[in-house]
Amino acid sequence: MTAPSYIHAFGAHLPERVVTNAELATLLSCTAEWIESVSGIRERRWAGEETVADLATAAARDCLRKSGVDASQVGLLIVSSGSAERRFPGPASTVASALGLNQTPVLDLPIASAGSIFGLSLASRLASAYGDVLVIAAEKMSAVIQSATLDQNTAILFGDGAGAALVSSRPGRLEVLDSVLHTDGAYRDDLTLDWGSPLRMNGLTVILQAARKLPTVIGEVLKRQNIEAKDVTQFVMHQANQNLIVRVAKALGVDAALMFSNVSMYGNTSSASMLIAASEWEPSPGPVVFAGFGAGFNWGALVARSV
Amino acid sequence: MRDRLLKVLNKVTTEPLNIGDEDSLFESGLLDSFALPDLVSGLEEEFSFKVPDSDLNPRKFDSIARIESYLSEHAKV
Numbered sequence: 001m002t003a004p005s006y007i008h009a010f011g012a013h014l015p016e017r018v019v020t021n022a023e024l025a026t027l028l029s030c031t032a033e034w035i036e037s038v039s040g041i042r043e044r045r046w047a048g049e050e051t052v053a054d055l056a057t058a059a060a061r062d063c064l065r066k067s068g069v070d071a072s073q074v075g076l077l078i079v080s081s082g083s084a085e086r087r088f089p090g091p092a093s094t095v096a097s098a099l100g101l102n103q104t105p106v107l108d109l110p111i112a113s114a115g116s117i118f119g120l121s122l123a124s125r126l127a128s129a130y131g132d133v134l135v136i137a138a139e140k141m142s143a144v145i146q147s148a149t150l151d152q153n154t155a156i157l158f159g160d161g162a163g164a165a166l167v168s169s170r171p172g173r174l175e176v177l178d179s180v181l182h183t184d185g186a187y188r189d190d191l192t193l194d195w196g197s198p199l200r201m202n203g204l205t206v207i208l209q210a211a212r213k214l215p216t217v218i219g220e221v222l223k224r225q226n227i228e229a230k231d232v233t234q235f236v237m238h239q240a241n242q243n244l245i246v247r248v249a250k251a252l253g254v255d256a257a258l259m260f261s262n263v264s265m266y267g268n269t270s271s272a273s274m275l276i277a278a279s280e281w282e283p284s285p286g287p288v289v290f291a292g293f294g295a296g297f298n299w300g301a302l303v304a305r306s307v
Numbered sequence: 308m309r310d311r312l313l314k315v316l317n318k319v320t321t322e323p324l325n326i327g328d329e330d331s332l333f334e335s336g337l338l339d340s341f342a343l344p345d346l347v348s349g350l351e352e353e354f355s356f357k358v359p360d361s362d363l364n365p366r367k368f369d370s371i372a373r374i375e376s377y378l379s380e381h382a383k384v
Contacts, residue, residue: 038339186361203340204333204365211344212363243341251348 003128006172007120007304011063011164012279013055014266015047019142019159028152035156036264040242044159044267046142052084052162053094055272056138059162060099062279063134067166071099075131077106078123080115080271082193082295083139084108095136105130112193113238113294115271116163120290121179121302123167131168137271138162148198157241159267163275174283174304180221181300182213191295210244210293214301215251218291221301225287229254232303233286238293239263239273248291270294308382312374315349328372333365343368350374354382 020043021032036042047055056079064071077099079092090108107122109115116137123133141158145151167176187209190202214237222229229252237245242263249256260281269276274292281288283306293299316324320337332338338346346368347358358381367377 038341184360202365204343205363207340208343208347208363208365209360212347212360216360247341247344 002125003169005124005127005167005169005176006307007174007176008069008166008168008172009063009066010275010279011059011061011066012162012276013058013062014161014276015045015050015055017046017048018043019046024156027150028155030152038243039156040263041156041267042264045161047140047160050140052081052138052140053091053098055140055160055162056081056091056095056136057098059138059164060095060134060136063164063166069132069166071101073132074099074101074104074134076123076126076133077101077104078109078119078133078135079106080109080111080119080137081139082110082112082115082270083141083144084110087195091138111271111294111296111298112191113240113270113273114292114296114298114300115294116238116274117290117292117300117302118181118298120165120167121181121300123165124176124179124302127167127169133167134164135167135275136162136164137275139270139272141268141270144193144199151198153203154199154201157268159269161266161269161272161276163272163279165275165278171307173307174288175307177225177287177303177305178221179300179302180217180224181298182217183296183298185296187297190297207244209297210240211247211251213297213299214248214291214293217299217301218252218289221303222289225303227287227303231287232258232289233284234258234260234281234288235291236260236274236278236281236288237291239266239277240268240293308378309375311353312350312371312378315346315353316371319345319349326371329370331369333369350378350382354378356382
């Protein structure tokens with residue numbers, strides 16, 4: 001790492017409407033039990049009128065409140081979303097405006113599920129130049145899955161929500177020790193969302209690659225810091241699917257209980273999931289690992305420790 | 308090699324193997340997206356080799372015949 005950076009707080013916003021497996025099962029000609037068995041998901045949230053920027057702004061405000069930081073102090077705003085309503089500008093400029101920022105630079109990351117880990121890693125490296133960096137990830141996946149006839153393979157998985165983190169060079173709650181990001185465009189067609197088309201996912205390839213690349217990149221960042229996986233006190237990952245989370249734990253040789261999980265309550269909220277999970281996680285002494293994987297394929301991991 | 312391959316497959320499939328060598332393990336429902344990583348790691352353990360990320364293509368593991376072919380080229384059998 002270059003200059004030290006710190007995560008001061010996380011925040012989140014979840015829409016009020018709860019969509020249970022039972023409700024989805026009636027639409028998809030399957031059972032609620034089957035949905036839970038293949039995904040570990042019991043329910044998810046669907047936004048109604050709220051836009052991606054609305055979700056993002058609410059999570060940003062929650063994070064700023066927990067940080068004790070006024071929006072005017074933010075030096076850079078990074079917003080990740082793969083489900084934004086417009087091709088451009090992305091939601092970052094709308095969020096900045098809603099927060100009352102009219103000079104602060106913003107950056108959109110339209111890379112879907114790995115957006116949180118990319119945003120967090122970039123923020124940790126840019127904080128020394130920009131000051132406080134507010135990272136937000138927001139997704140309205142309900143609009144994506146309802147844009148065409150509901151597909152059983154994807155409709156059961158996704159939910160809406162937003163998460164946020166404030167990263168700064170000022171000492172704070174968690175010190176970022178290191179991070180690693182990777183992209184392999186050979187798999188760019190295995191998980192896609194084109195304008196006007198339904199989400200397409202080659203689930204076999206996505207899971208096969210994620211099950212390999214997530215433990216590998218976690219091992220890579222830990223090795224750079226001479227930390228053993230067994231010494232990590234918590235793993236906070238992209239909440240894609242409980243079955244995947246458990247397999248990553250097995251590959252790392254750690255107890256699955258160390259993998260923070262709230263996927264049963266919110267489903268896969270794509271890029272938002274890791275920061276939503278982080279906002280519900282209670283830090284404990286020792287190293288914590290954040291990790292994500294998604295379309296592209298993009299993947300990465302970040303290790304931090306409580307201060 | 309075949310016996311060892313079938314032993315790994317029987318561990319990761321939810322139902323007894325009753326399928327032709329060329330039949331798709333995925334289309335038959337014997338393997339799903341989460342059993343596939345278990346199959347690959349089971350093969351790596353059984354045959355003491357590492358499948359490189361670039362070979363993590365579901366088509367290479369779609370049938371008993373394809374897995375046998377892959378193992379004969381890459382594994383210690």
